[in-house]
Amino acid sequence: MTLDLSDFRLWLTFFGVVIAVLGVIFLFVFLSFLHLWIQCVLTGADISIWNLIWMKLRKINYEMIVKQKIALVQTGVKVATAELEARRIPSNTREGEIRSASCGPSPSRRTR
Numbered sequence: 001m002t003l004d005l006s007d008f009r010l011w012l013t014f015f016g017v018v019i020a021v022l023g024v025i026f027l028f029v030f031l032s033f034l035h036l037w038i039q040c041v042l043t044g045a046d047i048s049i050w051n052l053i054w055m056k057l058r059k060i061n062y063e064m065i066v067k068q069k070i071a072l073v074q075t076g077v078k079v080a081t082a083e084l085e086a087r088r089i090p091s092n093t094r095e096g097e098i099r100s101a102s103c104g105p106s107p108s109r110r111t112r
Contacts, residue, residue: 029053036066045069047081060085 033052040047047066055062065084072079 033062036063039070040066043070043073045073051081055085 030049033049033056036052037047037049039045045066047069052062052066055065065081069079069081069084
């Protein structure tokens with residue numbers, strides 16, 4: 001039995017398998033951001049799933065930005081997602097470090 005590369009069914013099967021594999025990969029990526037995106041939609045944080053994927057590609061800590069934006073929206077502060085992204089929070093930064101950095105110097109370090 002030899003493979004006939006001019007056979008239409010062979011090429012159709014090959015491209016079908018490639019499209020199925022790419023679809024499964026896309027589905028896993030999409031589902032990994034789904035829970036955060038649903039939180040954004042339900043709280044009115046106005047961050048799209050494409051913004052989440054783009055933040056991941058730029059190695060920004062997207063989960064922390066989403067949590068911070070939700071907290072700001074719930075307190076009534078209007079802030080654009082781009083403003084939070086501008087801080088370029090790396091993925092390995094802990095939440096406490098961000099809070100301390102955003103609150104300014106501590107009272108013991110203020111100059112008189």
